[in-house]
Amino acid sequence: xxxxxxxxxxLDRSLPATAPVRLAIVGAGPVGLTLALFAARLWPxxxxxxxxxxxxxxxxxxxxxxxxxxxxxxxxxxxxxVWPAEQAQPITRVHVSQAPxxxxxxxxxxxxxxxxxxxxxxQLGAVLRYGQVVAPLQRAWEAECxxxxxxxxxxxxxxxxxxxPLPDKRVELDAGIAEVFxxxxxxxxxxxxxxxxxxxxxxxxxxxxxxxxxxxNSAAPGLAFERFTRHGPVALLPLKAEPGxxxxxxxxxxxWCVPRDDDPVAPLNDxxxxxxxxxxxxxxxxxxxxVGPLKSFALGLNAERTLVDGRQVRIGNAAQTLHPVAGQGxxxxxxxxxxxxxxxxxxxxxDSALRRVEWSRAPDRWSMIAATDFxxxxxxxxxxxxxxxxxxxxxxxxxxxxxxxxxxxxMMFGRR
Numbered sequence: 519x520x521x522x523x524x525x526x527x528x529l530d531r532s533l534p535a536t537a538p539v540r541l542a543i544v545g546a547g548p549v550g551l552t553l554a555l556f557a558a559r560l561w562p563x564x565x566x567x568x569x570x571x572x573x574x575x576x577x578x579x580x581x582x583x584x585x586x587x588x589x590x591x592x593x594x595x596x597x598x599x600v601w602p603a604e605q606a607q608p609i610t611r612v613h614v615s616q617a618p619x620x621x622x623x624x625x626x627x628x629x630x631x632x633x634x635x636x637x638x639x640x641q642l643g644a645v646l647r648y649g650q651v652v653a654p655l656q657r658a659w660e661a662e663c664x665x666x667x668x669x670x671x672x673x674x675x676x677x678x679x680x681x682x683p684l685p686d687k688r689v690e691l692d693a694g695i696a697e698v699f700x701x702x703x704x705x706x707x708x709x710x711x712x713x714x715x716x717x718x719x720x721x722x723x724x725x726x727x728x729x730x731x732x733x734x735n736s737a738a739p740g741l742a743f744e745r746f747t748r749h750g751p752v753a754l755l756p757l758k759a760e761p762g763x764x765x766x767x768x769x770x771x772x773x774w775c776v777p778r779d780d781d782p783v784a785p786l787n788d789x790x791x792x793x794x795x796x797x798x799x800x801x802x803x804x805x806x807x808x809v810g811p812l813k814s815f816a817l818g819l820n821a822e823r824t825l826v827d828g829r830q831v832r833i834g835n836a837a838q839t840l841h842p843v844a845g846q847g848x849x850x851x852x853x854x855x856x857x858x859x860x861x862x863x864x865x866x867x868x869d870s871a872l873r874r875v876e877w878s879r880a881p882d883r884w885s886m887i888a889a890t891d892f893x894x895x896x897x898x899x900x901x902x903x904x905x906x907x908x909x910x911x912x913x914x915x916x917x918x919x920x921x922x923x924x925x926x927x928x929m930m931f932g933r934r
Contacts, residue, residue, distance in 0.1 A: 538565040538669075539868065542691050542699040544678045545706035546570035548585070548648075548848060549834035551655035553705060553855035555598050558662045558670050561863040565669050568659065569693055571677035578656060581649035584728070584771035586742075586755055586845040588643045590931040591852045600654040607758040608641035610634045610740035615800050616909035617747040628909030629800075630916045632926045641740070642930060645755045645771060681830055687869070689829050700829065700868065703858065705851070707835025710818040717823035718887075721816070722894050724750055726842060727774040727783050729812040730757065731795070732767045736804040739768070743803050744843075746908060749782065750775030750897045751843050752798050767807060773842055775817065775897070783812070817841050819891050825883075826876045829868070831858065838887060841894035844929070846886050853932050854879060882932040 541557060541564045543550050554568045572578075586609070587595075595601040616628035634642050663670040673693065680692040681702055689702045710721075731754070743754040757769040774795065776783050783791060788809055796806040821838040825831055834851025858875055865871030896904065915922045 539563050539701060539862075540699045541566050542689075542697075542702045543568045544570075544691075544702065544704045545834075545836070546572070546652075546656065546659075546672075546674070547705065547707060547834070548651050548655060549707070549851035549855055550703075550705035551652065551659055552594065552598065552852055553703060553833070553858065554659050554670075555600070555655065555662065556856060556859040558659075558666070559598075560859050564862075567671040567673060567699070569673045569676050569678050569691075572674060574674040576674075577653075579649040579653035581647065581652065583648035584645060584730075584755060584757070585648055585651055585848060586643060586645050587651075588846070588849040588930050588932075589639055589641060591849045592641070592644055594852050594856055595651075595655075598655075598658065600658050602646065602650050602654055605650045605758060606644040606646040607756050608740050609643045609645060609742050609756065610641055611738065612642060612742045612744065613800065613802055614744045614912060615746070616905065616912055617745055617798055617800075626910070626913045627916075628912045630912045630922065632922065632929075636919075637923060637926050637930070639930070642926065645742075645757060683828050683830070687829055701831070701862075701872075702829065703831045703833060704836045705832075705834050705855070707839070707851075709815050710820055710839050711816040713820050713839060716820050718821045719819060720891065720895075721818045722841060723778045723898065724775050724817040724841075724894070725778045725781055725783075725814045726817050727772070727776070727812040727814050729772055730810045731770050731772045731806060732808040732810075733770060733803060734805045734807060735766050735768050737768070737802060741802075743800060745798060745800055746897075746905075746912075747798050748897075748905065749777060751893075752795070753842070753845070754799070754803060755845075768804075772809070772812070774812070775841075775843070777898075778816065784814070817894070819887070819894070821887055824876060825854070825879055826872045829872070831872065831875070833858065838883060840887065840890045843893045844886070844890050846890065846929070849932070850883065850886055853882060882934070885928075885933045 543554050546568055554566050557564045557566045592601060612632045614630040659672060663672050676693045678691055678693045682690040684690055688698050688700055691697050691699055691702055740756055742756055745752040753773040755771040757771055792806060792809045795809060822832050825837050833854035835847060838850060840847045857879055861875045862871050
């Protein structure tokens with residue numbers, strides 16, 4: 519039965535038909551800028567204001583942090599004409615393995631290789647610096663603001679201190695002065711240690727040491743490594759060669775996860791770190807020649823139970839901060855941004871559309887949260903045979919191409 523007294527959803531307007539939707543985005547990182555650009559280009563009814571605390575005129579292009587983007591994220595940035603292809607290092611193969619001791623007496627290698635050619639795609643993803651992603655996004659947004667100054671606004675040097683829901687469902691935003699918006703999206707991320715705790719949180723008591731390393735040039739270009747050790751995962755992400763690099767060497771970004779309370783990396787000097795790390799990497803990675811300066815940060819899960827709270831939405835690291843074991847945090851955020859705009863662009867009832875955003879993002883969000891949380895916790899479990907079980911799981915994926923392909927597609931495009 520239908521309720522004939524109630525209009526269908528597409529006629530149920532939560533806003534006057536002629537009124538623009540005032541959208542505020544808090545955070546001008548890659549997720550916030552991507553959301554702003556998609557909203558400006560795909561959602562004609564939106565008037566978009568982007569807030570960020572960083573000073574106007576600050577050059578973001580030199581930020582050296584490393585980002586790993588999935589193929590789906592690359593395609594989203596290509597769609598916006600902001601993908602810096604000449605600066606990005608494509609990932610064409612991923613090698614996953616379990617470090618010994620594992621599978622003792624079993625003639626099976628705990629190794630898994632995912633190849634872009636096998637999946638019928640040119641690349642599985644790409645690696646580049648944070649500044650190389652954010653700078654073209656920011657230039658594109660500044661161009662949008664210049665072309666449509668009545669509709670697109672960039673408020674740099676303007677930290678947002680508070681959000682307050684109003685009785686009419688709108689949101690009051692305090693950024694020095696109070697302003698009212700129909701919808702506020704928080705895209706500010708930050709790292710686990712600095713975040714206020716959300717609805718679902720767990721401290722993994724692990725530290726990630728990150729930096730760059732140099733290896734000999736024996737491995738194929740575009741090959742990334744994920745190595746599971748007894749302390750935690752170690753990842754190597756291929757980097758684009760830079761002027762002055764020796765032709766006999768290649769550069770890679772390192773993510774080395776270890777226990778926080780008994781940290782085996784902190785007391786070591788660079789030479790000792792090189793020696794220890796070389797024993798952890800698979801032979802296929804080649805010979806490790808140099809370890810650069812490393813920085814550390816605490817690892818944990820910090821996730822909202824829902825993306826949507828009234829007319830406030832959280833996306834990216836503001837919604838879910840994950841362990842880096844699968845490198846999916848930023849990719850989730852970009853998919854959050856695109857889905858939000860795709861759902862709202864033709865909506866005539868903002869609140870109904872936001873409920874659809876929540877439901878449509880749930881499978882992708884929760885499958886990734888569950889997978890990374892399980893893997894991260896497994897490195898803290900002291901269970902006999904756990905390493906062998908993990909190694910058998912890796913070997914089983916390699917022996918089951920359809921399952922391996924399904925995993926690869928989810929890593930590239932999320933769960934659909």
